[in-house]
Amino acid sequence: MTQQSSPLVIAVPSKGRLQENANAFFARAGLDVVRGRGLRDYRGTLAGLDGVEIAFLSASEIVQQLAAGTAHMGVTGEDLVRESVPDADAKMELLTPLGFGHANVVVAVPQAWIDVRGMADLEDVAAAFRARRGERMRVATKYVNLTRSFFAQNGVTDYRIVESLGATEGAPAAGQAELIVDITTTGATLAANALKILDDGVILRSEANLVAAINADWTEKTRQTARAILARISAEEEARTSREVRAMITGDRVALAREAAEKFEARALFGTPVDGPLTLLCAKKKVPALADWLVSCGAEHVAVSALDYVFSARNALYDKLCARIG
Numbered sequence: 001m002t003q004q005s006s007p008l009v010i011a012v013p014s015k016g017r018l019q020e021n022a023n024a025f026f027a028r029a030g031l032d033v034v035r036g037r038g039l040r041d042y043r044g045t046l047a048g049l050d051g052v053e054i055a056f057l058s059a060s061e062i063v064q065q066l067a068a069g070t071a072h073m074g075v076t077g078e079d080l081v082r083e084s085v086p087d088a089d090a091k092m093e094l095l096t097p098l099g100f101g102h103a104n105v106v107v108a109v110p111q112a113w114i115d116v117r118g119m120a121d122l123e124d125v126a127a128a129f130r131a132r133r134g135e136r137m138r139v140a141t142k143y144v145n146l147t148r149s150f151f152a153q154n155g156v157t158d159y160r161i162v163e164s165l166g167a168t169e170g171a172p173a174a175g176q177a178e179l180i181v182d183i184t185t186t187g188a189t190l191a192a193n194a195l196k197i198l199d200d201g202v203i204l205r206s207e208a209n210l211v212a213a214i215n216a217d218w219t220e221k222t223r224q225t226a227r228a229i230l231a232r233i234s235a236e237e238e239a240r241t242s243r244e245v246r247a248m249i250t251g252d253r254v255a256l257a258r259e260a261a262e263k264f265e266a267r268a269l270f271g272t273p274v275d276g277p278l279t280l281l282c283a284k285k286k287v288p289a290l291a292d293w294l295v296s297c298g299a300e301h302v303a304v305s306a307l308d309y310v311f312s313a314r315n316a317l318y319d320k321l322c323a324r325i326g
Contacts, residue, residue: 006217007053008225011065011074014042014056018208021100022075028240029232030309051225060084067091069215072222077101079183079206083143093324094209095230095317096237101208102185105143107150107201109179110172111194118200119154122179126158129178136160140168140177143203147181150203169193218325230317235309243287244269244307246277247299253278256297264290277303281310 012033013019023033032047033054044054055071063084065071069091075098081088109116116125126137137159141147144161151159162177169189171177183206184190187197210233216222245266249256256278260266266282282290291302 006219006222007051008073008222008229009053009055009065009071009216010046010229011055011057011062011071011076013062013075014058018059018075018101019056021098021208025075025098025100029229029236031229031232046229049225049228051221052229066211066213069213069217071213072216072218072226073210073212075208076211077103077206078209079103079105079143079146079204081209081211082204082206083146086145091214093212093214093321095212095320096210096233098208098210102206103183104185104205105146105181105183105203106190106197107179107181107203108169108184108190108195108197111191111196116198118198119151119156122151122154122156122198123158125178126156130158137179138162138177139179139181140164140171141181142168143181143183146203150181154200169195212321212324214324223322223325226321227315227318230321231311231315232309234315234317235311238310238312239307241284242281242307242310243284244305245280245282245287245290245294246303246305247294247301248277249294249297249299251298260290260293263293266290 012022035044046052062074062076129137140162168182257268266280269279
């Protein structure tokens with residue numbers, strides 16, 4: 001296969017809830033993931049878009065291929081990126097969070113440690129542990145690199161890591177470690193194991209991201225394919241987080257649009273017509289305040305509509321990618 005015909009490779013989770021969420025993410029942007037011959041086929045396509053190969057991989061394989069540059073883009077959790085690739089920012093670009101796969105990497109200690117509230121207390125605990133038992137305090141975790149980095153940032157040095165192969169939250173009760181670093185969504189499992197998260201013990205607030213590999217083979221063809229995909233993703237994201245706001249209003253339309261931009265970061269979708277409604281695009285959370293302001297400026301009615309897509313001349317996600325790959 002020649003370089004020109006090489007496809008853009010996108011790595012996505014091969015099974016489970018993450019795969020379902022990844023497929024839903026692409027589908028919202030009008031990009032349906034097609035899995036060739038069923039669940040046993042580890043290659044697929046995006047319906048209606050040529051030059052794309054979907055690689056169905058495990059979470060760890062996705063990160064490995066992105067780091068190696070054998071996949072151009074992938075869907076994976078930030079926690080795996082940061083843990084598995086120490087120089088992740090040099091090899092990958094997190095293009096956009098996807099709104100699923102939320103989980104926090106946290107430091108948790110026994111609830112019985114009533115005087116231990118933050119990371120500053122752990123060095124005292126470590127010193128007392130060594131004085132009493134002649135050993136270093138043990139930290140059970142699967143997140144070895146994140147733990148070492150975070151503990152160093154907080155001046156905690158007298159400890160040793162016990163790599164966890166099973167349920168990390170059970171390590172203190174089993175006598176395998178004094179505290180843990182683990183991932184959690186609600187904290188309920190930690191509480192059920194008589195553990196508490198330190199007040200400043202959140203190492204990383206993670207979620208699934210669309211990640212680009214900086215060192216992949218970015219040919220002109222793969223760049224243009226990425227541009228088309230990212231345009232659709234940007235258009236859907238803009239529509240989902242924004243609303244179209246329309247109002248019949250008299251006065252200086254240009255001045256009103258300018259003031260709406262200053263006050264609410266709204267922008268005129270179709271210029272500022274002399275006749276017809278003033279049509280603005282505004283972040284969803286700012287719509288009520290914008291509507292109130294338009295009424296105060298003389299609008300009799302303000303109509304608010306959800307949108308499917310908002311395509312723009314400027315493709316922010318593609319610009320972000322190009323800034324890294326040159």
